[in-house]
Amino acid sequence: MHLVNVSLKRGMTQVFEGLNLTLQEQRIGLIGDNGAGKSSLFRLLCGLDQAHGGQVLIGEAELHAARAKQPGLVGMMFQNPDDQIIFPTVEEELALSLRPQGLGKKEAKTQARALLERRGLAHWAERAVSSLSQGQRQQVCWLSLLIASPRVLLLDEPFASLDLPGQARLAQDIAAAPQQIIISTHVLDHVRDFERVIWLDQGQLRGDGPGQEVCAAYEADVATRLQTPLQTVAQVPHG
């Protein structure tokens, strides 16, 4: 995917101004402080928000035109599962993800149940999504994306609510997935070994390169910033 001279405003905030990015690597990490623009970038890449200037391209085609022809190109796992889940039961939610592939309702439900069975979660099929915990809802969101199998997967803090086994399973799934995956996270160890990590700072590229290097640079910057206020306080003369 490509962003060419992209500008985006959300509310009163100018999030991006003339942002250029080419995203071709199979695994890309996205890091940066709260409010840096990670979710906003994902919203552009999955077509939820439209750039106010510039272009978002997938291959050679403009994203919105490409998605109109082929809705399952880019899939996103939201930071908050409640922004993603629409249907009342788990199997209905999973089945919905199969509809863009042209599957009928019954066949979609059968495949949804089969996936739950393979995962040892057959008992979730008729569960009300609202009765699941936050981490369990996040698992449902991941399974929805897995079953939909879009060409590009955007995962916005996918590990945030998962327990340790859930994090390990998701990491295995991500490693095994054949698609391009872009992951936004505050837990750097999840992306440190990626071939590419992008560090966003106030809507701008602050770092872009191998995961080890960019994560180390971000950590060093955070360490410096954390020391600054302490030194400032220490220098204030006491009355």
Ligand SMILES: Nc1ncnc2c1ncn2[C@@H]1O[C@H](COP(=O)(O)OP(=O)(O)OP(=O)(O)O)[C@@H](O)[C@H]1O
């Ligand atoms: N719905 C909104 N309306 C107006 N401004 C918004 C909205 N959502 C986010 N912003 C602003 O856009 C900027 C980028 O926010 P974004 O959510 O993309 O950051 P982020 O890097 O994903 O942060 P976090 O790590 O907290 O998830 C911030 O300045 C934020 O305040």
